[in-house]
Amino acid sequence: MDEKVMLGHGSGGSMMKRIIDEVFYEAYGNDELLQGNDAAVLPAPKPGERLAFSTDSFVVTPQFFPGGNIGRLAICGTVNDVATSGARPLYLSCGFILEEGYPMADLKRICSTMAETAREAGVRLVTGDTKVVNRGHGDGVFINTAGVGVVPEGVSLGGEQCKPGDKVLVSGTLGDHGITVMSCREGLSFSADLQSDAAPLNHLIAEVLAAAPNTRCFRDPTRGGLASTLNEFADQAQVDITIEEDSVPVKDAVRGACEMLGYDVLQVANEGKMVCIVPADEADAALGAMRANKYGVDAAIIGEVGETQPERGPKVYLRTAFGGKRILDMLVGEQLPRIC
Numbered sequence: 300m301d302e303k304v305m306l307g308h309g310s311g312g313s314m315m316k317r318i319i320d321e322v323f324y325e326a327y328g329n330d331e332l333l334q335g336n337d338a339a340v341l342p343a344p345k346p347g348e349r350l351a352f353s354t355d356s357f358v359v360t361p362q363f364f365p366g367g368n369i370g371r372l373a374i375c376g377t378v379n380d381v382a383t384s385g386a387r388p389l390y391l392s393c394g395f396i397l398e399e400g401y402p403m404a405d406l407k408r409i410c411s412t413m414a415e416t417a418r419e420a421g422v423r424l425v426t427g428d429t430k431v432v433n434r435g436h437g438d439g440v441f442i443n444t445a446g447v448g449v450v451p452e453g454v455s456l457g458g459e460q461c462k463p464g465d466k467v468l469v470s471g472t473l474g475d476h477g478i479t480v481m482s483c484r485e486g487l488s489f490s491a492d493l494q495s496d497a498a499p500l501n502h503l504i505a506e507v508l509a510a511a512p513n514t515r516c517f518r519d520p521t522r523g524g525l526a527s528t529l530n531e532f533a534d535q536a537q538v539d540i541t542i543e544e545d546s547v548p549v550k551d552a553v554r555g556a557c558e559m560l561g562y563d564v565l566q567v568a569n570e571g572k573m574v575c576i577v578p579a580d581e582a583d584a585a586l587g588a589m590r591a592n593k594y595g596v597d598a599a600i601i602g603e604v605g606e607t608q609p610e611r612g613p614k615v616y617l618r619t620a621f622g623g624k625r626i627l628d629m630l631v632g633e634q635l636p637r638i639c
Contacts (some may be wrong), residue, residue: 361484362440368409384450468576474553474568475493475550476638480638493552496570511584512581521569538605565617
C-alpha cells in the first residue's frame, strides 16, 4: 500500500486501480460499485414515486475536527439535502480531488468514516471518481457527493407552502459546527466538549413526517445559518416569520464564542440540524417526533409564520429577550469560509 497520494493515483493506470481497490473498494465496496462501470444501473422506483437528486462539494479546513471530518460532512450534507424533499435517500456518488503527497492513512480514515456514516443513514456509495493535482495546487482533499432518493407518492414539500399560523421548529442547538471548525482552524479553545453536529437526519425527517403528515417544508441551515434559511422560506411563500430569541436553543459555549468574536449565532453554519415548518395543530406531534430521535433531543418550537404587508414584502423578525423586535437578515458575504 502506498503511503502518500501521488499524481499517478489519478492517471487511470495501475496506480489508480490500486487506490480504488485498496482504499475505496475496501471502505465501501458493494455490488454496484464493484462492477467497475462508468455509471451505476439502479432499480427504478415504484409507479407513482419520484426521484430526488442533489449534489454538494466539500472543502472544509481543517479536514479533521471534533465530531467528525470532511468525509462525515460529505455523506451527511448530501443525505440531508435529498431528505429535505421528503425523499428516502438511497444512493450516493463520490468524487475526490486529491493533492499529490496527501497521506494515504488520512484518506483511508476519511473513507472509513464515510462508509460508517453511509451505513448509519442507510445509503450506499455506488459510483465515484478520483483526480490528483500537483503538490501545492490543492489543499489535501476536496470531495463532491451526489445523492438520489425516492419521494413517496403523496409527499410534496417546499418553502412556498408555508402559511400564516404555521409553527417554526428547529431540531437542536445552533452554531455547533461553525464554531467548532473555526476554533480548530484558529487554535482557539472555548469548551472541551464543543464538537461539530454533523449528522444524517433522513430518519428524523421520516419520523416527523409520520407524526405530522401535513408538514410544509424542511431545510438544513448550513451556510448562512437559521437566518438565511428563514429568509428563504419567507421569500418563497411571501410571508413574515417571527422567532423568539429565548426559544432558540444555543449552547453556552457557542453563545459565548459568538459574542466574543462578533458573530450572530443565527447566521453560523450547522451540519446536523433541521428547520421545519408545520401547521400549528401538528407542531406538538412534530416536536415529540424530533425529541424522540437521538439527533433531536434539544428540538424546540421557536416561532410562527405570519401575514406580510405587500408594500414592504416578506420579512423575518427576531423578538429579543428584552421584548424588542428586530429584522433578522440573511448573511451578507462570507462569515466563516471553508466551513463545509
